[in-house]
Amino acid sequence: MIVGAGFYQFYAAYKASFKEELKLHEMSGREKKWARRSGRLAYAARGVVFIVIGVFLIQAALRTDPDQARGLGGALQALAMRPFGPYLLGAVALGLIAYGIFMLVVARYRRIRLS
Numbered sequence: 001m002i003v004g005a006g007f008y009q010f011y012a013a014y015k016a017s018f019k020e021e022l023k024l025h026e027m028s029g030r031e032k033k034w035a036r037r038s039g040r041l042a043y044a045a046r047g048v049v050f051i052v053i054g055v056f057l058i059q060a061a062l063r064t065d066p067d068q069a070r071g072l073g074g075a076l077q078a079l080a081m082r083p084f085g086p087y088l089l090g091a092v093a094l095g096l097i098a099y100g101i102f103m104l105v106v107a108r109y110r111r112i113r114l115s
Contacts, residue, residue: 006048012043013041022109024109045095052078
């Protein structure tokens with residue numbers, strides 16, 4: 001389930017479907033460009049983290065060893081231990097920073113619909 005959510009994050013990054021929830025008409029061209037870029041990077045980084053966490057959960061279930069289930073910290077630590085780990089970790093860190101920036105954009109330009 002979590003692995004599927006990770007792949008959905010990649011799909012959302014590719015389609016930039018998050019733009020539908022923003023008040024694009026209130027943004028300048030530059031703001032639209034950076035909102036799209038930071039949103040895509042943010043969703044892709046979340047996808048990586050979700051997939052890594054999901055893989056750990058699957059491994060823990062297959063081995064019936066709950067100690068192998070890891071959260072965000074364990075997933076990032078596992079990325080750091082891989083070949084090119086520091087580079088992967090740096091890329092994910094930049095993506096998560098982009099996610100924080102994108103959430104500031106969402107806080108300012110979120111389209112709120114009253115039901």
